[in-house]
Amino acid sequence: xxxxxxxxxPHFLGNLFQPRSxxxxxxxxxxxxxxxxxxxxxxxxxxxxxxxxxxDGKAVRGVPCYPNLTSVPGDIDYVIFAVxxxxxPDIMHECVEKHVKLAxxxxxxxxxxxxxxxxxxxRRIVEIASAGGIRILGSNGMGLYDPAHGMxxxxxxxxxxxxxxxxxxxxxxxxxxxxxxxxxxxxxSKVISYGxxxxxxxxxxxxxxxxxxATDIITAYLEGIRSLGQDFIATxxxxxxxxxxxxxKGGLTPAGARSTYSHTASLAGNPEIWKALLHQTxxxxxxxxxxxxxxxxxxxxxxxxSGSRVGMYAGxxxxxxxxxxxxxxYGISLPELSQCNIDELKELIxxxxxxxxxxxxxxxxGSIRAGIRLREMLFENANYDLVINDMxxxxxxxxxxxxxxxxxxxxxxxxxxxxxxxxxxVIIRSADADExxxxxxxxxxxxxxxxxxxxxxxxLRRAAWTVSKLRAYHGTDS
Amino acid sequence: xxxxxxxxxPHFLGNLFQPRSxxxxxxxxxxxxxxxxxxxxxxxxxxxxxxxxxxDGKAVRGVPCYPNLTSVPGDIDYVIFAVxxxxxPDIMHECVEKHVKLAxxxxxxxxxxxxxxxxxxxRRIVEIASAGGIRILGSNGMGLYDPAHGMxxxxxxxxxxxxxxxxxxxxxxxxxxxxxxxxxxxxxSKVISYGxxxxxxxxxxxxxxxxxxATDIITAYLEGIRSLGQDFIATxxxxxxxxxxxxxKGGLTPAGARSTYSHTASLAGNPEIWKALLHQTxxxxxxxxxxxxxxxxxxxxxxxxSGSRVGMYAGxxxxxxxxxxxxxxYGISLPELSQCNIDELKELIxxxxxxxxxxxxxxxxGSIRAGIRLREMLFENANYDLVINDMxxxxxxxxxxxxxxxxxxxxxxxxxxxxxxxxxxVIIRSADADExxxxxxxxxxxxxxxxxxxxxxxxLRRAAWTVSKLRAYHGTDS
Numbered sequence: 001x002x003x004x005x006x007x008x009x010p011h012f013l014g015n016l017f018q019p020r021s022x023x024x025x026x027x028x029x030x031x032x033x034x035x036x037x038x039x040x041x042x043x044x045x046x047x048x049x050x051x052x053x054x055x056d057g058k059a060v061r062g063v064p065c066y067p068n069l070t071s072v073p074g075d076i077d078y079v080i081f082a083v084x085x086x087x088x089p090d091i092m093h094e095c096v097e098k099h100v101k102l103a104x105x106x107x108x109x110x111x112x113x114x115x116x117x118x119x120x121x122x123r124r125i126v127e128i129a130s131a132g133g134i135r136i137l138g139s140n141g142m143g144l145y146d147p148a149h150g151m152x153x154x155x156x157x158x159x160x161x162x163x164x165x166x167x168x169x170x171x172x173x174x175x176x177x178x179x180x181x182x183x184x185x186x187x188x189s190k191v192i193s194y195g196x197x198x199x200x201x202x203x204x205x206x207x208x209x210x211x212x213x214a215t216d217i218i219t220a221y222l223e224g225i226r227s228l229g230q231d232f233i234a235t236x237x238x239x240x241x242x243x244x245x246x247x248x249k250g251g252l253t254p255a256g257a258r259s260t261y262s263h264t265a266s267l268a269g270n271p272e273i274w275k276a277l278l279h280q281t282x283x284x285x286x287x288x289x290x291x292x293x294x295x296x297x298x299x300x301x302x303x304x305x306s307g308s309r310v311g312m313y314a315g316x317x318x319x320x321x322x323x324x325x326x327x328x329x330y331g332i333s334l335p336e337l338s339q340c341n342i343d344e345l346k347e348l349i350x351x352x353x354x355x356x357x358x359x360x361x362x363x364x365x366g367s368i369r370a371g372i373r374l375r376e377m378l379f380e381n382a383n384y385d386l387v388i389n390d391m392x393x394x395x396x397x398x399x400x401x402x403x404x405x406x407x408x409x410x411x412x413x414x415x416x417x418x419x420x421x422x423x424x425x426v427i428i429r430s431a432d433a434d435e436x437x438x439x440x441x442x443x444x445x446x447x448x449x450x451x452x453x454x455x456x457x458x459x460l461r462r463a464a465w466t467v468s469k470l471r472a473y474h475g476t477d478s
Numbered sequence: 479x480x481x482x483x484x485x486x487x488p489h490f491l492g493n494l495f496q497p498r499s500x501x502x503x504x505x506x507x508x509x510x511x512x513x514x515x516x517x518x519x520x521x522x523x524x525x526x527x528x529x530x531x532x533x534d535g536k537a538v539r540g541v542p543c544y545p546n547l548t549s550v551p552g553d554i555d556y557v558i559f560a561v562x563x564x565x566x567p568d569i570m571h572e573c574v575e576k577h578v579k580l581a582x583x584x585x586x587x588x589x590x591x592x593x594x595x596x597x598x599x600x601r602r603i604v605e606i607a608s609a610g611g612i613r614i615l616g617s618n619g620m621g622l623y624d625p626a627h628g629m630x631x632x633x634x635x636x637x638x639x640x641x642x643x644x645x646x647x648x649x650x651x652x653x654x655x656x657x658x659x660x661x662x663x664x665x666x667s668k669v670i671s672y673g674x675x676x677x678x679x680x681x682x683x684x685x686x687x688x689x690x691x692a693t694d695i696i697t698a699y700l701e702g703i704r705s706l707g708q709d710f711i712a713t714x715x716x717x718x719x720x721x722x723x724x725x726x727k728g729g730l731t732p733a734g735a736r737s738t739y740s741h742t743a744s745l746a747g748n749p750e751i752w753k754a755l756l757h758q759t760x761x762x763x764x765x766x767x768x769x770x771x772x773x774x775x776x777x778x779x780x781x782x783x784s785g786s787r788v789g790m791y792a793g794x795x796x797x798x799x800x801x802x803x804x805x806x807x808y809g810i811s812l813p814e815l816s817q818c819n820i821d822e823l824k825e826l827i828x829x830x831x832x833x834x835x836x837x838x839x840x841x842x843x844g845s846i847r848a849g850i851r852l853r854e855m856l857f858e859n860a861n862y863d864l865v866i867n868d869m870x871x872x873x874x875x876x877x878x879x880x881x882x883x884x885x886x887x888x889x890x891x892x893x894x895x896x897x898x899x900x901x902x903x904v905i906i907r908s909a910d911a912d913e914x915x916x917x918x919x920x921x922x923x924x925x926x927x928x929x930x931x932x933x934x935x936x937x938l939r940r941a942a943w944t945v946s947k948l949r950a951y952h953g954t955d956s
Contacts, residue, residue, distance in 0.1 A: 108842075114832055156913070172797050172841075172871055183910050223799060255812055256803030259837065287807075288800065288939055319650050321701060322766065325734030329765075334733055354592055359737065363650075364586075393650050430908030430936070431917055432661050432924065435634070439909055439917045446910065458908070461766055 013200075013208040016102040016135060017190070018149050019077030021049040023069060025091055026082035029058040033106060034082035037143075037153065038063055044159060046150035049074060069094040076100050080143065081107045085118065088125050096132030103129055105138030111196050112140055112264055126198050140264060141195030142171035145178065145188065148214065153193070154178070162187020163216040164296055165209040167202065169195060169223045169250070169264045173289055177221075181293045185450030186300060189214035196264050203227035203235050210239045217299050218243050219292055223250045223260040233277050240282040244473065246295045247283050249274055284473055291465070294457065298466040299473075301455035302423050306474035307385035308332040308467050311378035314390030314427075315363035323359045323390065323460055330464040331471075334358045335383045341374075348373060359390075375413065379420040387422060388463060389413065391445065392429040403441040410445060414452050425455040425463050491678075491686040494580040494613060495668070496627050497555030499527040501547060503569055504560035507536040511584060512560035515621075515631065516541055522637060524628035527552060547572040554578050558621065559585045563596065566603050574610030581607055583616030589674050590618055590742050604676050618742060619673030620649035623656065623666065626692065631671070632656070640665020641694040642774055643687040645680065647673060647701045647728070647742045651767055655699075659771045663928030664778060667692035674742050681705035681713050688717045695777050696721050697770055701728045701738040711755050718760040722951065724773045725761050727752055762951055769943070772935065776944040777951075779933035780901050784952035785863035786810040786945050789856035792868030792905075793841035801837045801868065801938055808942040809949075812836045813861045819852075826851060837868075853891065857898040865900060866941060867891065869923065870907040881919040888923060892930050903933040903941050 022041065027034030034052070038060050041050055051072050052065040059065050066072050069079065069091065076098050081088060085107050095103055110122040122139060129136050137143060142153045148161035153171075157178050164186055168174045174193040189212060192205050202225055209218045218239060225232050239245055251260035252271040278285050286292045298305070310332055312323055327334055336358055337345075345353040348370040355364050360378075362371040378387045391410075397403055417424040426449050431442040449456050457463035500519065505512030512530070516538050519528055529550050530538040537543050544550050547557065547569065554576050559566055563585050573581055588600040600617060607614050615621060620631045626639035631649075635656050642664055646652040652671040660666075667690060670683050680703055687696045696717065703710050717723055729738035730749040756763050764770045776783070788810055790801055805812055814836055815823075823831040826848040833842050838856075840849040856865045869888075875881055895902040904927050909920040927934050935941035 109829065109844075112833065113830070170797070170799070172793070173800075176797075176871065180907075180910070183912060250799035250803065253803045253806035255806040256799050258835070259799040259802040288804065288937070290937055290939070315650070319648070319654075321648070321728035321734050321737040322651075324737040325728060325731045326766065328731035328733040351587065352591070355590065357736070366587075393654065429658075430910050432658070432909045432921065434661060434921065434925065436914070436918065439921065440914065443910060443912065443917065447912065459766070459768055461768070 008211070011208045011211040013204060014212065016078070017144060017146060017151075017208075019048060019102065021051065021074060021076050022046065022078045022080065023051040023053050023072060023076045024060075024080045024082060025053040025069070027052040027060045027063075027065070028054050028056070029060050029065075032082070034080070035060055037080050037082060037106070040152040040155060041150065043155065044147060044150045044152040048077075048150075051076065069098050069100075072098070078102045078104065080104045081138075083107060085109050085121060085139075089121070089128055092125055092128040092132075092134070095134055096128065100134055103134050103136050103138075104141070104143045105136055105195075105198070106141065106143060107138070108140040108195070110139045111198065122196070122198050129199065136199035137192070137194055139196045139198050141169075142174060142193035145174075145191035147188065157191075158182045158187055160187050161189060161214065163189055163214065164219060164300065165189050165212065165215040165217070166191040166219045166221075167205045167209070168193050168221040169197070170221055171195070173221050177219075177289055177292065180289075181296055183446065183450065184293065184297050184456050185453060186293075186296055197226045201226035203232050206235055206239050206245075210242060216243060217246070217296060219246045219248075219296055221248045221250060221289075221292075223264050233281060236278070236281040236283055244299050245281075245283045246286060246292055246299070247278060248286050248289065248292050249278065284469065290462070294462050294466045295469060297455050297457070298470045301453055302386065302425060302466070302470060304474060305386060305423055305467065305470045308471045309335050309383060309385045310358075310388055310467070311335070311381060311384035311386075312359035312388040312390065313362050313375060313378060314359065315361060315393050319390055319393060319460075320359045320361045326460050326464050330468040332464055332467055337377065338381060338383065341377045341381070344377075345370065345374070359388075372412070376416060379416055379422050385423065386425060386467065387417075388425045388427065390427040390460065392427045392459070397438055397441050399435070399437055403437075403444075406441065406445065407448070410448055414448070414454065417454065418452070425457060425467075427460050427463055428456050428458070430458055486689070489686045489689040491682060492690065494556070495622060495624060495629075495686075497526060497580065499529065499552060499554050500524065500556045500558065501529040501531050501550060501554045502538075502558045502560060503531040503547070505530040505538045505541075505543070506532050506534065507538050507543075510560070512558070513538055515558050515560060515584070518630040518633060519628065521633065522625060522628045522630040526555075526628075529554065547576050547578075550576070556580045556582065558582045559616075561585060563587050563599060563617075567599070567606055570603055570606040570610075570612070573612055574606065578612055581612050581614050582619070582621045583614055583673075583676070584619065584621060585616070586618040586673070588617045589676065600674070600676050607677065614677035615670070615672055617674045617676050619647075620652060620671035623652075623669035625666065635669075636660045636665055638665050639667060639692065641667055641692065642778060643667050643690065643693040643696050644669040645683045645687070645696075645698040645700075646671050647675070648699055649673070651699050655697075655767055655770060658767075659774055661924065661928065662771065662775050662934050663931060664771075664774055675704045679704035681710050684713055684717050684723075688720060694721060695774060696723045697725075697774055698723070699726045699728060699767075699770075701742050711759060714756070714759040714761055722777050723759075723761045724764060724770055724777070725756060726764050726767065726770050727756065730765075762947065768940070772940050772944045773947060775933050775935070776948045779931055780864065780903060780944070780948060782952060783864060783901055783945065783948045786949045787813050787861060787863045788866050788945070789813070789859060789862035789864075790837035790866040790868065791840050791853060791856060792837065793839065793871050793874065797868055797871060797938075798837045798839045801866075804938050804942050808946040810942055810945055815855065816859060816861065819855045819859070822855075823848065823852070837866075850890070854894060857894055857900050863901065864903060864945065865895075866903045866905065868905040868938065870905045870937070875916050875919050877913070877915055881915075881922075884919065884923065885926070888926055892926070892932065895932065896930070903935060903945075905938050905941055906934050906936070908936055
């Protein structure tokens with residue numbers, strides 16, 4: 001990654017998040033959380049020095065182990081705490097002594113418990129760190145995933161970096177979102193799971209994402225805010241005016257708000273106020289993680305889509321009726337084929353041309369050649385902002401007929417999309433199946449589209465929802 | 479299947495749909511549609527006689543082939559037409575001669591083309607059949623799937639019968655729905671894909687389902703109706719008053735309505751009138767096939783659920799907040815644990831009990847034993863109408879930790895459910911994954927639940943939607 005030349009000084013987190021050395025306190029030779037952090041740093045190719053800190057002094061996966069931080073010979077920039085909460089203050093004092101810059105507190109059971117002594121303990125930890133010039137990521141957070149710089153907290157995250165940043169107060173959501181969006185071809189610049197936000201908070205992270213040249217799209221799961229309200233809103237406005245920002249706010253209902261406290265000690269705030277504030281900022285609001293997935297696929301892969309005239313084809317007439325109904329409900333239009341297209345179809349398929357209307361049921365054509373030509377027509381026709389191919393039908397995957405024909409057809413489709421430069425979305429249902437060959441085939445097809453940056457959606461309704469959100473976003477944007 | 483003793487004579491379709499012999503016209507030795515029909519009859523163990531009819535006279539998969547129907551030595555009850563439309567009238571005359579009872583016209587390109595001559599051709603076919611006392615299933619329909627009697631039109635449909643009937647004007651929807659719902663443990667009594675309904679229509683089929691003792695739940699995808707409006711509404715009312723009926727009406731929007739004509743020559747009718755009429759009949763209306771799947775899983779597996787007080791547990795706090803928000807939006811309540819439960823938890827997990835609130839994040843407990851006990855508490859507590867276990871979290875499936883522990887845990891859960899007799903729903907996301915072991919594990923888990931009749935949902939939102947629909951249905955029912 002080449003840093004962009006910029007008149008402004010880089011954001012302070014850029015430096016803190018690219019440490020030359022990391023110590024993992026609590027990492028044991030046998031598998032525990034600290035051990036896992038080292039495993040992930042190794043497998044993602046962290047280029048700096050790693051130290052394990054554990055009283056037993058046993059090397060962890062070939063990484064030297066020291067009984068404590070002060071006995072480490074070299075400098076330490078970044079410390080991951082994977083130890084019980086009550087041991088943190090003493091270790092933080094050692095961090096101060098070693099001039100550590102960033103402490104990531106994976107350590108939980110602090111303020112989120114609601115127990116007064118533990119709230120106090122967290123406050124004491126922050127005081128020690130602040131006095132020593134150390135910033136804290138966490139507590140109760142999974143930390144940083146930055147594949148371009150060899151940082152990760154999960155084994156199954158993609159190794160390749162991308163242009164989407166994700167900020168989350170929930171480690172579980174982070175794991176879900178990065179993995180699931182990853183299967184659809186989304187890659188990440190930085191992902192931060194920050195839990196209780198006892199020091200660094202949402203405002204710092206969002207400002208960092210705004211300045212980060214590797215980040216084009218910003219996504220966030222927030223439960224509460226720690227920064228001052230008006231200040232945060234101003235930050236959101238500034239960020240959202242320069243990069244698309246998608247926010248899932250947890251605790252927007254009374255029941256959800258009660259849950260946020262025991263999760264990350266967050267006061268979720270008044271739902272109505274939140275909604276109104278977010279609306280003012282130009283942020284795209286979503287209600288579930290699945291919606292966030294769809295939205296980021298839309299922003300990244302249906303780039304700049306501002307219209308909603310769809311040309312759609314698939315096989316199976318029942319699906320076509322459902323498509324027409326669903327699109328209509330989301331305000332999406334299905335302009336008819338042009339007269340010139342119809343004239344050509346009359347020649348090609350004299351006995352079935354009259355049934356070809358958008359959305360097109362190619363299974364009724366009775367001609368493979370005509371089906372291929374019709375697909376081209378949709379890409380050629382300037383009346384369509386987007387072409388949608390519905391591959392969710394079951395017969396697309398037939399073991400006896402062989403899935404080789406499907407792969408061939410999608411390669412033709414991908415070529416057509418890339419040579420025409422038009423936008424394409426593919427509907428492909430999940431790989432739930434009792435036959436392993438079918439699971440494999442569905443995943444293979446999705447992966448081929450994902451690798452070429454083509455948007456895939458699990459159902460037509462999710463695609464329609466995304467198109468309508470993109471239109472609204474790019475509409476207000478212009 | 480033991481037929482119920484009933485004062486009324488059985489519905490006439492019961493007899494037509496259990497033929498002693500079937501002839502497939504157009505079945506060739508090499509694979510074509512007719513050949514496939516024979517293949518499916520064989521693999522589903524059709525107990526009667528099968529004949530292939532083809533001019534080349536070559537046996538099809540060991541089934542004797544005759545050049546035409548009249549040269550078949552034995553009686554023929556049921557004829558499947560897998561031939562071009564213009565050849566149908568002559569063959570129908572042969573059917574009359576052979577005293578055939580039911581003709582299934584898989585043959586398409588008739589009235590749905592909108593071409594006047596083809597509309598006339600279909601009318602002529604019906605006239606020949608009617609005059610000869612033959613009823614027609616189709617045209618343009620996939621026909622009958624009745625696994626208890628060895629009938630099927632798809633290879634990947636379940637071999638075991640069940641208690642759900644499905645009526646559909648779309649063959650593609652049928653394939654999708656039976657297969658997808660099948661993966662979630664739903665099994666079918668009868669499935670009829672009836673296309674253009676040129677003779678037998680929706681009213682006949684629904685009345686048949688009502689009388690059919692093997693059918694407890696009725697589902698239907700309709701595009702238009704062929705029977706008289708008021709008569710059909712009266713039928714729906716009668717059927718829905720005795721068995722739950724779920725209807726997906728295609729063409730409820732202007733765009734969808736245009737599509738229905740070229741699909742099944744249906745006039746979809748005025749959307750508002752349809753909605754109002756369906757509402758009066760006590761039918762459960764759904765908007766997509768996914769909703770129909772969820773609804774039938776709810777009716778079949780969350781039997782009689784009329785309340786919506788949920789006790790939920792999962793791992794990961796972000797998911798708990800999302801759950802609370804989603805449930806609230808659907809009007810579902812999450813009553814707190816009882817004081818007695820809290821007191822017990824204080825003993826079991828003195829340092830984390832205060833974070834245990836419904837929905838419960840067991841990952842924050844720090845004790846496997848306490849997690850198991852908490853699960854029991856939810857099943858014991860009479861304040862919950864339904865227990866929901868969210869297994870959609872990514873870390874539930876960890877290769878290194880092994881999925882064996884997951885299988886063990888779900889077996890315990892299934893035992894707990896069956897011994898307590900309480901209702902249980904499980905959230906498990908799709909098997910989309912790039913690691914085959916993970917796809918396999920997700921499918922294995924879903925299948926174990928499905929086999930024991932436990933409801934599974936792909937997302938929490940879909941479960942919440944279903945619970946709210948069931949409450950509304952059983953509420954108006956009582």
